Structure formats: structure tokens, C-alpha cells
Amino acid sequence: MNINLKHIPFSRFGSYLSISYLPKNDYRSEGIYLRTIRGGDDDVGALFKLDVTKNGHCIPFNAIAAETCLCLQAEEGVVRLIYSEAHCLRIYGEQVGLRLSLVTNAYDNAFYYQARSWQVNVFSQSIRFMLTPFIGELDVSAPWDINGSSYVIADFHPREDNGTVEGIIEEFLTIYEQKNDYPTFETALDHVNDEYKKWLENTLPVPAEYEAGRQLAAYITWSCVVKQEGYLPRSAMYMSKNWMTNIWSWDHCFNAMALVKKNPKLAWDQFMIFFDVQAKNGLLPDFMNDQFAYWNCSKPPIHGWTLAWMLKHSNELSKENLAEIYQPLKQWTSWFFKERDVDNNGFPEYQHGNDSGWDNSTLFHQGIPIESPDLCAFLILQMETLAEIANRLHFQMDYEKWKKQADQLLTDMLAYFWDGEQFVAKLAGENVRSGDSLLLFMPIILAKRLPKQIRLRLIEGLKDENRFLTEHGLATESLQSPYYLEDGYWRGPIWAPSTMLLIDGLMESGEEAFARDLAHKFCNMALKHGMAENFNAVSGEGLRDRAFTWTSSVFLILAHEYVNKETEKPSL
Incomplete structure (x- = not known):
């Protein structure tokens, strides 16, 4: 691939660089940079800032990035860069x-360390x-x-009698651990290539016409993983290494889904x-990174x-996995009824648009908190999942309790939120x-749990080409709404998570076609516009961050699970 650094960063699995x-x-x-x-x-x-030099002067160059190697190509020669390890950037220059x-900011500095090395703090x-x-x-x-260096400029350059330069930039937090031996640049590149090849082999297969998209999605998901460090208790697939450099507490679900068949440990x-x-x-934070979690x-x-x-889609999860998640999922479910039901009417609320994941949806235009x-619907399905886990773990009383609560919430939800025509x-x-x-x-995710007339009404609305449906999918705000905006975040653009959830609900409803x-x-x-954060619902143009992992994961899931199978006739 030729990766455009204006849209997609050059990084690697595990790296914070x-x-x-x-x-x-x-x-x-x-x-x-x-x-x-x-x-x-x-x-x-x-x-x-990275520049190519000749005889001590910066010269023009083009950045040509592939999955494992970045070439800074000038007329006079080339510099190649690879991440030999998560914390190491190797340099190889010719001519x-x-x-x-x-x-440079306050206190930043550099000084000669030892054995030709310089430390930059x-x-x-x-x-x-x-x-x-x-x-x-x-x-x-x-x-x-x-109390600091006024500036720091470091030049790796060839000797006059030798046209090559080779070196390393090593990142460290506390103690620098120098190696006695480093592999050659080519050996290091071969190792990274082998690592990436294995990742690509374990990326979900897709129909041939989507292979270019699979290649892009594979690179984005591989390169957006950071290693376990600091506040992060496990390796984490960030949303992006552009600007959304955190992991959010619903985004991670879609990435786990795309990984579960071929990479179950990382999925878990x-x-x-x-x-x-x-x-x-029982609360889960909104997002977190290596340094903190955000709880607001x-x-x-x-x-x-x-x-x-x-x-349903993988046999890779064990009884031990289910035992590990049962109590935490139980606490997360109960939290909504204990902490997010201010008026104690049995219907939890969103206290901000961000709580819903649809940050600026028009549902929150008039104020908060919102009962939605x-x-x-999510909590009903979560209770049913808890019932299934309880059954597999032989917690019979819990199984019956969760089934009963799920059924009761469904009955109450329909009575409270369905006005006869719509939710x-x-x-x-x-x-x-x-x-x-x-x-x-x-609520279409409840599928056949919904009464037939409600299910049909929802499907009819989703199929209305004068409302949400465009040639690219389902807009998040009706195109006829006075609040619709082409680049309005959750007031118009198409998003991967909403698409995935609704497609799954439609499949379960019998609307397979x-x-x-x-x-x-x-x-x-x-495939045409890249793995963007979201998309213009009318033109399909990629918007905002152009290297998003949940978009990549949903693309892989849909292309693998839903596109490459025979279409069946819908039945309600």
C-alpha cells in the first residue's frame, strides 16, 4: 500500500510512536513529524520534525509509506525508517x-551520553x-x-567516504537499557515484515472485490494497537493514532468482534x-489511555x-472467559438502574449525549437527562446475555432472574416509549x-422480541429513501430534518457502529436482503473513501479522522459475515 501520511499515520503494533x-x-x-x-x-x-539532508542542508523529499517501511525519497538519495520494535525507530540512509x-518547550534538552549516543529529554x-x-x-x-536547550537539532549523516548512514532512535520512560547487539537494518525489516504478514493472515477474509479495503483495515488495526503500559492493563487497540488516541468504552466492542475468530486472545x-x-x-469509564481514565x-x-x-460467530470463547466476565457485566447492568434512574421510574437515563455514544444527537437538543x-433495548439484550452465561455456568436462580427482568423491561419499555406510531x-x-x-x-436490535407491527414500522422507516436511507447507507439524522448537517457528527453522517448494530438487528428480524x-x-x-471516522451520507466522502479502527473492524465484519454469503429472501 501507499499510505498517505496526511490521513493515515505510520506506526506499528504496540508502539506509542x-x-x-x-x-x-x-x-x-x-x-x-x-x-x-x-x-x-x-x-x-x-x-x-523530520527532514532529509545533503551536505548539512535540508532538501526536498517525498514521503512514501508502506505498512512496515517509510521512505523519505529525494532526488539525491533516500532515507528508510522502520519500527524494529515498539520503542525503536531504525534509520537507514543512502547518499x-x-x-x-x-x-522544543520548557526544560526540553539534549546532551552527549556515551559511546556516540545523545540523550534527548x-x-x-x-x-x-x-x-x-x-x-x-x-x-x-x-x-x-x-534550564533547558534553546533548541535541539540532531543530524544523522553519512561519512564523506561512505554513502550510507544507519542509526536508531530509542524511546524510554525511566532507565535506558542499552543492548549489546542490534540486528542489521535489513534483518530488522524482515522481522517486522514477518510479524505484519502473520497479522494480515489472521485478518478476516473478504470477497476479492474488497481485498484493497481489507489490506487498509488490516494495517490500521495492526498499527493502532499500543502495548500494556501505565493505566492500560492490557494491550489496547486505540481508535486512531491520528487524534483519537484513546480507547473508548463502546468502540472496543467492535474491535473485539472483528478479532474474535482469528485472534481470540487479543479480542478478549x-x-x-x-x-x-x-x-x-459498576461504572465503566468513558475512555482511557496509558495515563488516566475519564469518568465524567x-x-x-x-x-x-x-x-x-x-x-454466536466464534467457538473461541471458553467457560473460563464467561466466568471472568459474569460478575463485571452483572455490575455494569445493575449500575444503570441504581445510578442512572434519577426519578426511580424504572427507565435509566442518559445524562448527556456522550453517554449514548451519539454525542450531539438531536435527542439531546432540548436538554437532559433523556430517557431513550x-x-x-441494550439492557434487555444484556440481561438476556447474563441469563445465557448463568445457564452455562449452572447458576439456575440467576438464569431465571435475568430472564424475568429482561421480559419485564421489554413489556414496560413498549408501554412507555411506543406511542402507537414510533418510538x-x-x-x-x-x-x-x-x-x-x-x-x-x-430498538430494531430486539428483532423478533418486538411485536410484529412495531418491527414492520421500524423497518419501513429505515427503508424510507426520503428519510435516512441513501445510496451509501443510513444517515444518523433524517435528510429532511432541519438539523441535518453533511458534516454534523451524529446529526447526519453515516457511522460504522450504528450501521453494524442496525444490520445485525435487521438480520435477526428476518430482513436479510x-x-x-x-x-x-x-x-x-x-472501499472508495477509506476507513474514516464517519461519512457524508449523500456523497459517501470520508469525514474527520481518516484512519479509524472501529470503521476498519466493522468493514471487515460486514464484508466477511454479511456480504460474502448468499442473500436470502426476507421473512417476518
């Missing part, structure tokens, strides 16, 4: 050199680096100014990672639906009347 194109701003010039993605998405983490210009990003040449020279300029790590840090009252909001309880899907039928959301007991959000169609058609639409759109 990333290389991206960054535009000019108040404190840096336009260019290609080595970044750190530690600490979340408040800062892009720009560390070093030209590489310049690293630190984005980036106070502002809480990280340090060791720069070491193997072949050629390393010249560093880092003038001291009271993705599913369990938030339950590892679960609060005593939560995400919808799709975990029961996710686990049921994983059990999708939340009840409605409630604010202070009154129907929400702003906008026309696709979120109110999410329609569900598969939606899967085709989404996969065609992602």
Missing part, C-alpha cells in the same frame, strides 16, 4: 542524511530518547539556556480492558449484545420533539 504529516501552526512548521501518542488526545504530541528538529511530553549512530555520524546542536483483551478498571459501583460520562451498554454476537428506548424519547416525562434521529430506530444491501453499501463506501 507515530509519524504523520502535520500542518503549520503557531509553534511548528508544516512537515512530517515523529509524534508520541501517550497521554490522550489533547495534544498531537509532535516531537521531532543523504536525516535531520531531527525537536519541537522531552519534558513537555514526559518521554526520553536515546539517539545512536551505527554507520556514519551523529551531530547534535543543543545550546543550553539556563479488547473486550475485557474496561472491566479491568471498573469502578466499585459513560457509554451505552452494548457489551451484552457484543458478547452474544461473539459467542435504545438504552432499554419516542422522554425529557422530564414529556416526548422529545426536536429533530428526527436514527437513534430512535435502534435489506441487511445485506446495507452491508454492501457500507463496504463499497469504505
Whole structure:
């Protein structure tokens, strides 16, 4: 692949380092930068600007990135970069050199360490680096100014009698552990290639026409994993290594689903990672990274639906896995009724749009907290999953309790949220009347648990080409709504998670032809426009972050599970 660094970073499995194109701003010039993605998405983490040099001068170059090697190609020569390990960036130059210009802030500094190596201490990003040449020279300029270096420029360049330069940039947090021996650049590249080849082989197969999309999705998911470190109890597949450099507590579910058949251990790590840090009252954090978790909001309880899907589509989960998740999932379910039912009427609320995952949906236009039928639908499925786990673990009383609670919530939900024509959301007991959000169609995930007339009504609304349905899929706000925006986040664009949930609900409802058609639409759109955060519902254009893992995972799931099978006639 030829990876465009303006849209997709160059990174690797396990690494907190990333290389991206960054535009000019108040404190840096336009260019290609080595970044750190530690600490979340408040800062892009720009560390070093990368330039190709000849005889000490920066020269023009083109960045040509593939999955495992980045080439900085100039007319005079080339610099190749690889991540030999998660914390190591190897450098190999022919006829030209590489310049690293630190984005300097207070206290940042560099000094000669030993054996030709220089240490760079980036106070502002809480990280340090060791720069070491193997072949050629390393010249560093880092003038001291009271309590830091006024700037740091490091040049890896060939000797005059030798046209090659080779070196390494090693990242470390505490103690630098120097190796006695390093493999050659080519040997290191072969190792990374082998590692990536295994990942690609374990990526879900798709029909031939979607192979280019599979290749892109495989790279994005592989390169967006960071290793277990700090606050993260397991390896984590971030949403992106562009800007969304965290893991969120519903995004992780879709990534786990795409991994469960071919990479079950990593899939289970993705599913369990938030339950590892679960609060005593059952709450899961909104998101987390290597340095902290954020608790001011939560995400919808799709975990029961996710686990049921994983059990249905894979034989890789064990009884031990189910025993591990049972109590945490039980606490997460109970939390909604204990902590998110302010008026004690039996219907949990979203206290902010972010709690629903649909941050700025028109359901929240009039105020908060909102009682919404999708939340009840998720909880019904979660209770049913708990009942299934209890049955497999021979907890008979729990099995009967969860089944009874699920059935009762379904009865109450239909009486409270269905007005005879449609599902409605409630604010202070009154129907929400702003906008026309696709979120109110999410109860289709209950499929044949719903009365036939309600199920038919929902399907009819989803098929209405004058409302949500476009040639690319289902818009998140009706195109006829006064609140619809082409780039309106959850007020119009097509998203992977809503598409996946609705397709699964339609399949379970017997609407297989329609569900598969939606899967085709989404996969065609992602194949053409990339694995974007979301998509223009009318044009299909990729919007916002263009290297998103849950989009990649949903593409792989849909292309593998729903597109490449024979379409059956719908039956209700």
C-alpha cells in the first residue's frame, strides 16, 4: 500500500510512536513529524520534525509509506525508517542524511551520553530518547539556556567516504537499557515484515472485490494497537493514532468482534480492558489511555449484545472467559438502574449525549437527562446475555432472574416509549420533539422480541429513501430534518457502529436482503473513501479522522459475515 501520511499515520503494533504529516501552526512548521501518542488526545504530541539532508542542508523529499517501511525519497538519495520494535525507530540512509528538529518547550534538552549516543529529554511530553549512530555520524546542536536547550537539532549523516548512514532512535520512560547487539537494518525489516504478514493472515477474509479495503483495515488495526503500559492493563487497540488516541468504552466492542475468530486472545483483551478498571459501583469509564481514565460520562451498554454476537460467530470463547466476565457485566447492568434512574421510574437515563455514544444527537437538543428506548433495548439484550452465561455456568436462580427482568423491561419499555406510531424519547416525562434521529430506530436490535407491527414500522422507516436511507447507507439524522448537517457528527453522517448494530438487528428480524444491501453499501463506501471516522451520507466522502479502527473492524465484519454469503429472501 501507499499510505498517505496526511490521513493515515505510520506506526506499528504496540508502539506509542507515530509519524504523520502535520500542518503549520503557531509553534511548528508544516512537515512530517515523529509524534508520541501517550497521554490522550489533547495534544498531537509532535516531537521531532523530520527532514532529509545533503551536505548539512535540508532538501526536498517525498514521503512514501508502506505498512512496515517509510521512505523519505529525494532526488539525491533516500532515507528508510522502520519500527524494529515498539520503542525503536531504525534509520537507514543512502547518499543523504536525516535531520531531527525537536519541537522544543520548557526544560526540553539534549546532551552527549556515551559511546556516540545523545540523550534527548522531552519534558513537555514526559518521554526520553536515546539517539545512536551505527554507520556514519551523529551531530547534535543543543545550546543550553539556563534550564533547558534553546533548541535541539540532531543530524544523522553519512561519512564523506561512505554513502550510507544507519542509526536508531530509542524511546524510554525511566532507565535506558542499552543492548549489546542490534540486528542489521535489513534483518530488522524482515522481522517486522514477518510479524505484519502473520497479522494480515489472521485478518478476516473478504470477497476479492474488497481485498484493497481489507489490506487498509488490516494495517490500521495492526498499527493502532499500543502495548500494556501505565493505566492500560492490557494491550489496547486505540481508535486512531491520528487524534483519537484513546480507547473508548463502546468502540472496543467492535474491535473485539472483528478479532474474535482469528485472534481470540487479543479480542478478549479488547473486550475485557474496561472491566479491568471498573469502578466499585459498576461504572465503566468513558475512555482511557496509558495515563488516566475519564469518568465524567459513560457509554451505552452494548457489551451484552457484543458478547452474544461473539459467542454466536466464534467457538473461541471458553467457560473460563464467561466466568471472568459474569460478575463485571452483572455490575455494569445493575449500575444503570441504581445510578442512572434519577426519578426511580424504572427507565435509566442518559445524562448527556456522550453517554449514548451519539454525542450531539438531536435527542439531546432540548436538554437532559433523556430517557431513550435504545438504552432499554441494550439492557434487555444484556440481561438476556447474563441469563445465557448463568445457564452455562449452572447458576439456575440467576438464569431465571435475568430472564424475568429482561421480559419485564421489554413489556414496560413498549408501554412507555411506543406511542402507537414510533418510538419516542422522554425529557422530564414529556416526548422529545426536536429533530428526527436514527437513534430512535435502534430498538430494531430486539428483532423478533418486538411485536410484529412495531418491527414492520421500524423497518419501513429505515427503508424510507426520503428519510435516512441513501445510496451509501443510513444517515444518523433524517435528510429532511432541519438539523441535518453533511458534516454534523451524529446529526447526519453515516457511522460504522450504528450501521453494524442496525444490520445485525435487521438480520435477526428476518430482513436479510435489506441487511445485506446495507452491508454492501457500507463496504463499497469504505472501499472508495477509506476507513474514516464517519461519512457524508449523500456523497459517501470520508469525514474527520481518516484512519479509524472501529470503521476498519466493522468493514471487515460486514464484508466477511454479511456480504460474502448468499442473500436470502426476507421473512417476518
